[in-house]
Amino acid sequence: MTDALAKAVAAADLAFTDPARARALAEAARAEADGQAEAAAVAEHALGLAGVSVGRLADAETRLRAALRIADGAGLLERAAQTRGVLGYVLTLTGRTAEALRELDRAMPELSGPPAARLRMQRAVVLTEISRFGAAAEGFADALDVLRAAGGDPLIEATIRTNRSIALARLGDWRGAEDDLRHAERGFTATGHLGRSAMVWQNRGLAATVRGDIPAALAAYDEAASRYEDAGTDPGLLPIERAEALLSVRLVAEAREAALAAVADYERRRNAVDLVQARLVLAKVALVAGDPATAVREAALARRSATRQRRPGWAALGGYLSLRARRDSGHRTAAMLRSGRRTVAALADAGWVVAALDARLIVASLALELGQPELAEEELTAIGRAGRGGPAEVRARAWHATALLRLVHGDRRGADAALRAGVRVIDRFRAGLGASELRAHASGHASELTGLGLRLAERPEAVFRWAERGHAAALRLRPARPPGDEALAADLAALRQVAVDLAEGTSDPRVLLRRQARLEKAVRDRARHATGVSASDIRLPSRPELAATLGPATLVEYLDLDGRLTAIIVSGHRIRRCALGPAAEAAERLDELRFALRRLAFGLGSVAGLASRTARRLDDLLLAPLSLGDGPLVIVPTGRLHELPWPVLPSCHGRPVSLAPSAALWHRAATGAPSTAGDHVVVAGPGLPHAAAEVAALARRYPGARRFTGRTARVETVLDALDGVALGHIAAHGRFRTDNPLFSSLQLADGPLTVYDLERLTRPPRHVVLSGCDSGRSAVHAGDELLGLASALLSLGTTSLVATVLPIPDDAGRALMLRHHRHLATGLPPATALAKAQAELLDSPVAASYVCYGAG
CATH class of the missing domain: 1.25.40.10 (Tetratricopeptide repeat domain)
Structure with a gap:
């Protein structure tokens, strides 16, 4: 074998493992061929393979057809047949499957041994592409038989098994698919082709998606993406397969982004298949x-x-x-x-x-x-x-x-x-x-x-x-910790540092924002790899159980059915249904009310009349028709009603009101075993002039309370202190992230405390007060599933939580908070304490922005 031919053969072997090096070797071999037809043909073949590896299909086809012309002209029948095998795959990827099968069938008589096995594999790949999975599985089996008869080749066998796993997964043979992938990974490792293991992990993701194991699928796809990036090879269908997995759990925005990017990319590369x-x-x-x-x-x-x-x-x-x-x-x-x-x-x-x-x-x-x-x-x-x-x-x-x-x-x-x-x-x-x-x-x-x-x-x-079966069932499950929880904590710490650097302006903000995006993706992806361990307890409380727990309170559960609101009212041992108006009308009035309350809070105009009129109109739509009496209320909202500051409605003035994602969650919170912990933790975040004074006053009210202000109010320190305490109060800037609610946060000394941080608590505080902006807001998804700071704490097991559903000025909530805690200290339940504090501050433009969640 000449030096030029040896380089060309080595380039072909490296095409899918190190395409850049393969291309350099092939170019050198072509330059050195100097009339050697076989070396020139193999060099063009290798350049075609490298083009396939990085997704340059038009260039790949040009190179492969050049290789064919050289091989056919020189009578190199075996070399020509091998090239036809690769050309068949490229033709398939560009939408010419009939032509692809003709090329493969034309090549078949010219090959024996391992090359014949490879060709049969390539034909089975085409059958897989056109969804003939049974015929493809048979073709892969034939390829393995031919390879064994020829004495075997670990690299070719690994490649056949990698490809066959797709057909087996589509046929529902999960065990067979995973067995193939294990063999393939060992084969690629043993032969030094670690870059090809990316395909193994991609196919693991596909198999997991087909069988419905989405955490495993996302973990496999993330591993595949990392390996493709390390190898510098084209990820092929990985973006589309990952989008399918995201869509299977209704992560619509991410799936759409991935699909749109893939459409644009494949159009640019002329990848028709x-x-x-x-x-x-x-x-x-x-x-x-x-x-x-x-x-x-x-x-x-x-x-x-x-x-x-x-x-x-x-x-x-x-x-x-x-x-x-x-x-x-x-x-x-x-x-x-x-x-x-x-x-x-x-x-x-x-x-x-x-x-x-x-x-x-x-x-x-x-x-x-x-x-x-x-x-x-x-x-x-x-x-x-x-x-x-x-x-x-x-x-x-x-x-x-x-x-x-x-x-x-x-x-x-x-x-x-x-x-x-x-x-x-x-x-x-x-x-x-x-x-x-x-x-x-x-x-x-x-x-x-x-x-x-x-x-x-x-x-x-x-x-x-x-209604209960469709309301916030996911919140009945405690989030599972992902594998590598320490790595998650490290990523969260790095993300906090980026937030601090952005706030201080110490580095190029463009660089910091790119790093923030990378870290947020790492945190989100790592959390998604967690696997649940048990089914939710969806047993709903019986009517007698619910009545006994409600006592003098009335529960109102709203539902939106075909665009119209309905209320279910549970009071004593009586349960009744009341038809209300269009959900769209309530949403329109809600937007008006939130607009007016925000302007009032920040002194941006005289809109008190608008706020009052809109509150009455919402009351007429939602509460007045229900004949609720004057006892405490437990409200289970639906859709946009989760954003409503209920205490501003006339029917709620002066009465305890508790909001809950579902009646079952409210009942769980109201009947949970009482906490034996008596500790109180009060925290002041940075940038709020009143926060330190607020927590100092609370520390005096609760002798022995642990106080964190200034540099001591750090995320890990505060989380350790909050774990399992009776009451936690955090006065800090709040931020609700509409793009990703799990990065909603409270600003502490070393950066944001996010939902991901809260989910790492072993035991949540029994009662929580968050006095920052938007700290009670949640994103609402199908089934009234909620994502945000408040909903995370309720899911973890916090009994009650007081927070805001609107932005408020920095110092506007202090008076309400101090009154609320004064009433709490006398033994009043949180909802009652909040209602009394709000009644004492009727003229406050922000008092009604606070709501009580949970058992109240």
Whole structure:
């Protein structure tokens, strides 16, 4: 072997491990070939491989065709066949699958031994790309048999197994897929091709996503991304596969961002095959985001491209997403029904199990609406048979179908039982997620089930119980600590330092903001890797239990059903239902009220009349129709009502009002074992002139209280002090992060104390008072799942919490806080103490901004 040929062969081996070095070696080999056809052909082949590795497909095709011309011209049949194998893969990636299979079949007779095994693998990869997973698995098995007969090759075997794992995962053979990936990782390590292990981790992520283990999927994808970056190789479909995992737990904004970036990237690189999948993911994201127009456009583009590429499976998926988008747009026609049935058949042929079940559900619903109950029954029965196993999404759909089928037969009780079974499936799925963020978003999967349950419920108690199943179920689970908790703590400490540097202006802010973004991503990703350990206790208190705990108080639980508000009122042993007005009207009045209260608080204009009028109008919408008497109130809001400063409403003046994410959480807080701890912790953050004086006064009121001010008010010190105490009071600047509520924070001496920090508490304080701006605000997601400082503490087990739902001036809350604690010290419950303090400061423009959460 000449030096030029040796360099070219080495370049081909390195193409997917170190593409930059491979390219340099191949260029050197080509320059040194000097008429040696084999060396020149292999050098061009290696340059083509390097192009594939970094996603330069047009350049890769040019190089591979050059290699073919040289090899064919020189009669190098084996070299030409090997190049045709790679060209077949590139043709597949650019949408020419029929041509790809022709090239591969043309090469097949020319090869034997390991090269023949590699070619069979490449053909199986094409079959995988066009969703013929069964045929692909057989092709990979043939490749391994040929390789074994030739004496084996650990690198080729690792590559075959890596690729076969995708087909096995799509076929539901989880054990076989993981076995292949373990063998592949060992093979790549043993042969010194560590860079290729990125593909192993990417395929682990895909398999975990398909089987519904999202923490494992996200951890695998993050590891794959790191390995691709270290190796300098193209991540291929990694962004799209990760977007699918994010979408499965309803992280819509991130999934959309990833899908849009992938579409732009694949368009730029002329990667037609991956572009189809990117458009399909973008269509899925648009559907979840309530944007059917975008979904129709992207699904149609993907479907047309997949059809041109002769990829019927992906075309069927495009048809399914178009069907969903038309359904969401309100279309209900016989033609749509016929199209839907064809889509179901195509999805079933392609092996898209979840999509096929969902399409059947759409067809069944259409059939019911169009007066074809026999067809609906046929489709619903098929879903029930097919959906008893597999991922949670499949099983939940099956129970939904069973409920609809029972309704066809007039069995409302049986339908209710099926819906409850479907909700339990989602409960177990959500419990398997350790991160509070993932749990909150995943609750969206239960929305259709709980919505139908509410529509079927007739008696007030049944409506109440269905409302409870759909309210903040994720908060009943304590967040799980992620693996590598020490690393999470280190990232949080580094993030605090960046915040301090930004505030002090000691470094280039652009550099600091980039570092902040990287650290926030690291914290968020690490937290998402946590796995839950147990299902939530979703047992709702019985009516006698709830009545006994409420005593003289009245509980009002709101729900939004088809755009109209309903209230469920529990008082004594009586439970009743009251229909209210449009949710949109309440939201409009809420915006007016928050605007007026903010201007009043900061002295920006005379809007007291607007605030008073709007408060009365909201009271007329939400409370006056309920005939509540004058006892204490426990309110479970819904949607935008979580942002309402309830004490400003006339019906709430002077009476104890407690807010809770759900009645079950309120009952848990109200009946929890009393704390034996008697410690008090008072904290003053920086930049608030009144904070030190406020906590000094509180320290005098609570002899023995631990006080942290100035440099001593550091995050880790304060967290250690707060763990398990009876009462914690923090007077600090608050910041609510709308872009990521888990980075909402309280500013302490060494930086922000975030929700991620609070979730590291072993035992939360029993009572908490946060006197900073927006400290009680939470982001509201489907199922009234809440993410923010207040909701995090309630989830951890804090019994009651007093905080603000509006921005306030720095020193405006001090008078209220001191009065509140004076009443607390006499033994009054927190909600009663707050109500008395607010009644004493009726003229204060900020007093009503404070609300009491939890048991009160």
